[in-house]
Amino acid sequence: MNAMEIRKILLAEDEEDIQKVARMSLQFQSKWEVVVAGNGQECLEKVNTERPDLILLDAMMPRMDGYETCRRLKADPATRHIPVIFLTAKAQEGEIKKGLELGAVGYLVKPFDPMRLAAQIKQILEKEREEK
Amino acid sequence: MSVARTTTEPSLFSAVLENFPAGVMVCDPDWGILWVNKKLVELTGVPAETLSGLHVCLLPSLLSKVVEPGERMQQQLVRLTCHPEAASKVVYEWHRPDLRYIEQITAPVQDAEGHLLAYVCSLSDVTQAKEVDEMKSEFISVASHELRTPMTSIKGSLDLLLGGYAGPIADPVRELLEIGQAAVDRLIRLINDILDISKIEAGKIELNLEVLDSVELLHRTVSSLRTYADGASVNLTVMPGGPVPAIMADRDRMEQVLTNLLSNAIKYAPADTAVEASVNEVERKVRFSVRDYGSGIPPDKIGRIFDKFHQLEGSKKGTGLGLAICRALIREHGGDIWVRAEVSPGACFEFELPAAERVKG
Numbered sequence: 001m002n003a004m005e006i007r008k009i010l011l012a013e014d015e016e017d018i019q020k021v022a023r024m025s026l027q028f029q030s031k032w033e034v035v036v037a038g039n040g041q042e043c044l045e046k047v048n049t050e051r052p053d054l055i056l057l058d059a060m061m062p063r064m065d066g067y068e069t070c071r072r073l074k075a076d077p078a079t080r081h082i083p084v085i086f087l088t089a090k091a092q093e094g095e096i097k098k099g100l101e102l103g104a105v106g107y108l109v110k111p112f113d114p115m116r117l118a119a120q121i122k123q124i125l126e127k128e129r130e131e132k
Numbered sequence: 133m134s135v136a137r138t139t140t141e142p143s144l145f146s147a148v149l150e151n152f153p154a155g156v157m158v159c160d161p162d163w164g165i166l167w168v169n170k171k172l173v174e175l176t177g178v179p180a181e182t183l184s185g186l187h188v189c190l191l192p193s194l195l196s197k198v199v200e201p202g203e204r205m206q207q208q209l210v211r212l213t214c215h216p217e218a219a220s221k222v223v224y225e226w227h228r229p230d231l232r233y234i235e236q237i238t239a240p241v242q243d244a245e246g247h248l249l250a251y252v253c254s255l256s257d258v259t260q261a262k263e264v265d266e267m268k269s270e271f272i273s274v275a276s277h278e279l280r281t282p283m284t285s286i287k288g289s290l291d292l293l294l295g296g297y298a299g300p301i302a303d304p305v306r307e308l309l310e311i312g313q314a315a316v317d318r319l320i321r322l323i324n325d326i327l328d329i330s331k332i333e334a335g336k337i338e339l340n341l342e343v344l345d346s347v348e349l350l351h352r353t354v355s356s357l358r359t360y361a362d363g364a365s366v367n368l369t370v371m372p373g374g375p376v377p378a379i380m381a382d383r384d385r386m387e388q389v390l391t392n393l394l395s396n397a398i399k400y401a402p403a404d405t406a407v408e409a410s411v412n413e414v415e416r417k418v419r420f421s422v423r424d425y426g427s428g429i430p431p432d433k434i435g436r437i438f439d440k441f442h443q444l445e446g447s448k449k450g451t452g453l454g455l456a457i458c459r460a461l462i463r464e465h466g467g468d469i470w471v472r473a474e475v476s477p478g479a480c481f482e483f484e485l486p487a488a489e490r491v492k493g
Contacts, residue, residue: 015281021288028297060277089280092273092331093338111284111320115295 002129003122008033010052012043012069013087014061018110022056022087025114032118040064044072047079054121057104059088059095067102074103085124087112155255158241161248163188163213175234175255189213195226212238216251223258233262265334272330279323287316318451325453329440332460339382339464343488346376346418349383350411353390360395365403368394371410377487379418385461389469390420392454393481397424401478417467417484425478434473458483 009032013019023034035050037043039061047055055073059066066086073079086099089110096107106124108117149156155172159165165183173180178194186194192205208222216238224234235258241250290313293301301309331337354370361368379386390409397407405425412419429437436442438459441452462469462483469483 015285017285018281018288021285021292024292024297025288028292028295089277089284090273092276092327095273110280111287111316114288114291 003125006030006032006053006125008035008050008052009054009056010035010037010043010046010050011056011087012037012040012061012066013056013058014038015058018058021114022112022117025112025117029115029118040066040069043069047073047082052082054125055082055084056087056108056121057084059086059090059099067098070099070102070104083125083128085121152254157183157188157253157255159188159251159253161250163251165191166250172255175257177228212236216240223262231259232257233259268330268334269336272327272334272336276323276327280320283316283320283323287313287320290316322451322453325451325457329453329457329460332457332464337461337464339385341380341382343378344381344383344386346379346411346420347373349379349386350390350409350420353387353394354409356387357391357394357398361398361407364398364401366398366401367404367406368398369406369408371408373410373412376411376413376418377416379485380488381465381485385465389458389461389483390422392458393422393483396450396454397422397426397479397481400424400426402426413487414484416487418487419482419484421480421482423475423478423480428475428477428479429471429473431473434471437471438469 009026011019011022011026011034013022013036019036019038023036026032026034035046035052037046040057041063043055043057044064046052057066057070061069066088070084070086073082073084080103084104085106085108086096086104087108087110088095088099090096099107105128106121108120108124112120150169152169152171155175156169157165157172158167165186165188168180168183173183176183176191176195182194183191189206189209191209195205205224205226208224212222220238222236224236226232226234234255236253236255238251238253240248241252243249290309292298294306294309294313351370354368357368394407394409401407401424407425408421408423410421410423412421433442438455440456442456459469462485465485467483467485469481472480472482
C-alpha cells in the first residue's frame with residue numbers, strides 16, 4: 001500500500017478521548033477520512049462495510065483485543081491485504097513482537113505525537129513498500 | 133570460636149550441611165551422587181539410600197514417582213554434566229501436582245592445587261520469588277498501559293492546540309499551554325524511565341546482541357544529537373582515534389546509553405564550549421568516553437551519581453534515572469561504567485565493554 005493511495009482509515013480504539021485526538025490529528029495532518037470502531041468486534045464488522053485502506057489498531061480493547069482482531073483480519077482472504085498498524089500503550093518488547101508476528105506492518109506507541117502521527121504512518125507504509 | 137576447633141570442625145560442618153535450609157547434593161567428578169542432605173530428601177521425596185551412588189542424570193526417573201519433573205529436567209542435567217560451567221544455574225519445573233520452580237546452583241569443589249574433587253549442588257524452591265517476579269512484570273505492564281492512556285489524551289490535546297489546530301492562540305495562552313506540554317513530556321519520560329529500570333532490575337530485558345562497529349555506533353549517535361548541540365551552542369565533536377575492535381551488544385540499548393551521556397554533557401556544558409566523544413581500545417576492551425567542560429561533579433557526589441533518583445543540585449529537569457539505567461544496561465552487557473572527576477574543568481563519563489571476537493578497523 002502506497003501512502004498516497006490511502007483515502008480511508010479505520011481506527012479501532014475504545015477510549016473516546018483518544019478517538020477524538022487521533023481523528024483530529026489525522027484530519028489536521030492529512031486528507032484521510034477517519035472512521036472509528038470502539039472494539040475489535042466492531043472493527044471486524046466495520047471493515048466490511050467501510051472498506052478502509054488502513055487499520056489503526058489498539059491492543060487492549062473490550063470484547064475483542066487488538067491481537068485477536070489482527071489475527072482474524074489476516075486470516076480472512078477478504079481483509080488480509082489491508083495494512084494494520086498497532087497504536088497502543090502496550091509498549092514492552094514482547095508485546096511489540098507479538099503484534100508484528102501477527103502480521104501488522106508497524107507499531108506506534110502511545111502517547112503519540114499528534115503533529116507527527118500521519119507522517120509516521122506514511123513512513124511505516126513507505127518502509128514496508130521498499131522491503132517488498 | 134577457638135574452643136576444640138580441630139575436633140568439632142568435621143562434625144560441625146556435616147551438621148551444617150545436613151541442616152542447611154536448601155537441598156544439598158554432592159557428586160563425584162563423574163557425576164555419581166555421593167551425599168544428599170535432609171532438605172534434598174524432603175524436596176525430592178526420594179530416600180538418601182536410593183540416591184546414593186546413582187548418576188545424577190537418573191534423578192528425573194526417580195523423581196517421576198513423586199513429582200513430575202517435566203521433560204526439560206533430563207536435558208538440563210545432560211547439559212550440566214557436559215558443560216558444568218555454562219549450566220551452573222538452572223531452574224526446573226516440577227509438578228507435584230501444582231507447579232514448583234526448583235533452582236539448582238552447581239559449583240565445582242577443588243583442592244588447593246585446583247584438582248576437581250567433587251561438585252556441590254544446592255536445590256531451592258524459588259516458586260514464591262518467581263511468582264513475585266511475575267506479579268511485578270504484570271504490574272509494570274498494567275501500570276504502563278493505565279498511565280499512558282490518559283497521558284495520550286493530555287499530550288494530544290495540548291500538542292494539537294499548540295500546533296494550531298484550533299486557530300491562532302494569544303501569547304499568554306501559548307505560554308500556559310507550553311508549561312503544560314513540557315510537564316506532560318517530562319512525565320512521559322519519567323514513566324518510560326521507571327518502566328525501563330524496573331524491567332532491567334527484574335531481569336526482563338531482552339538484549340538483541342549483534343556485532344557492532346564501535347566507531348560507527350559513536351558517529352551515528354553523535355550525528356543524531358547534532359541539532360540539539362547546535363541549539364545549545366555546544367561544539368559536539370568525535371575525537372580521532374586508532375582502530376577499535378567491534379563490540380557484541382544491543383544497538384538500540386547502546387545508542388540509548390550514549391545518547392543519555394552525550395545529552396547530559398550537552399545540557400550541562402556552558403555555551404561555546406566543547407563536548408568531546410571518543411572510543412578507544414584499552415587492554416582488549418572497548419572504552420567510550422564523553423567529556424564536557426561544565427561545572428563538573430563535586431567529589432562527594434561521585435559515589436552516588438549512578439544511583440536511582442540521585443540528582444545534583446541545579447539538575448536541569450531530568451528524571452533522575454538516566455544514569456541508573458545506563459549503569460544497569462552496561463552491566464547487563466558485561467561491562468562497567470564510571471565517571472572521572474579529576475578532569476578539570478568538567479567531567480568525563482566512561483564505559484567499557486568486552487571486545488567482540490572479530491576485529492574491525
